[in-house]
Amino acid sequence: MEIKSAALALAALGNEQRLRIFRLLVVQGPSGLAAGEIADAVDAGPTAASFHLKELERAGLIRSTRDGRYIRYAVHVExxxxxxxxxxxxxxxxxxxxxxxxxxxxxxxxxxxxx
Incomplete structure (x- = not known):
């Protein structure tokens, strides 16, 4: 891993809400959760949760997949x-x-x- 990638990941985890989301998804494992379930679990509104999920995904810490009309997020183990x-x-x-x-x-x- 390059230092820039590490800094991006650490910056993403440096936000309390994103850290809560990441830890939640680590517990869930590869099956992950739907975006709405994540928002409910961390007591975030849909817009805020979406913003935080995108930042974690951009940092390479989580991945998203479409599941019907839902988007599921899971920890990117690698x-x-x-x-x-x-x-x-x-x-x-x-x-x-x-x-x-x-x-x-x-x-x-x-x-x-x-x-």
Missing amino acids: GMRRLLGYLTEDCCKGHPELCGGTIKRTKVTCVGKGG
Whole structure:
């Protein structure tokens, strides 16, 4: 991941509403949720939710698909993996095991599975 992509993703997550949406979609996994369900879950109006969803999608953290007349959003797992990998790749001079269990688990979970 390039630094500009990482900065874009981090900026997108730097907004409380977008962070709530992203965490909600991480929990939902690949099936995701319809835009209206997301708006209800994070107590956002449709216009605000749409704006935030587009920013997260532009940052490569979520993806949208059409499901009939609805648009569903889901976490873009590979985008999340790239960001987490970028943030932790140089931990403890390339030895994440020295940084504690959280970094080590993140590496195994997010980088080790298909990425």
